[in-house]
Amino acid sequence: MKHENEPGIAQDPLAALQVLEDRFTQWRKNKSHARETIPVELLQAAQTLTQHLDHAKVRNRLGVTHEQLNRARARTTPADTTTPLNPSFVEAKPTGPMNPSPSARIEIHWPNGVCLTLTGIKDSPVNIMSRFVEGIG
Numbered sequence: 001m002k003h004e005n006e007p008g009i010a011q012d013p014l015a016a017l018q019v020l021e022d023r024f025t026q027w028r029k030n031k032s033h034a035r036e037t038i039p040v041e042l043l044q045a046a047q048t049l050t051q052h053l054d055h056a057k058v059r060n061r062l063g064v065t066h067e068q069l070n071r072a073r074a075r076t077t078p079a080d081t082t083t084p085l086n087p088s089f090v091e092a093k094p095t096g097p098m099n100p101s102p103s104a105r106i107e108i109h110w111p112n113g114v115c116l117t118l119t120g121i122k123d124s125p126v127n128i129m130s131r132f133v134e135g136i137g
Contacts, residue, residue, distance in 0.1 A: 013052035043072035
């Protein structure tokens with residue numbers, strides 16, 4: 001939310017930092033107890049400023065930690081929506097012989113870096129994948 005008389009960050013990030021510093025000061029003066037958490041709106045504004053100014057400068061001026069800014073980033077980063085959670089069709093092609101072997105291995109890699117590895121399978125990988133896909137459908 002943009003506040004009255006708040007400069008645009010892209011046009012003047014130092015002025016925006018000063019305005020945000022004033023908002024942090026006002027919040028600190030009015031908070032109900034010493035260990036009250038910083039409002040998400042202030043942390044998200046600070047996180048946005050780090051895209052235009054040095055991280056350490058923003059943290060020092062606002063009196064926030066690296067961890068607090070990371071939590072703000074996690075709250076504003078949208079979840080990866082490039083791959084549907086329940087695909088309507090998944091094609092499984094065998095890459096080797098169709099005979100089951102005790103050393104069969106299946107690896108599934110997701111775009112977000114997660115990897116699932118199944119080893120020691122007694123059935124063909126295609127049959128295993130077919131049953132897996134049927135189970136999530």
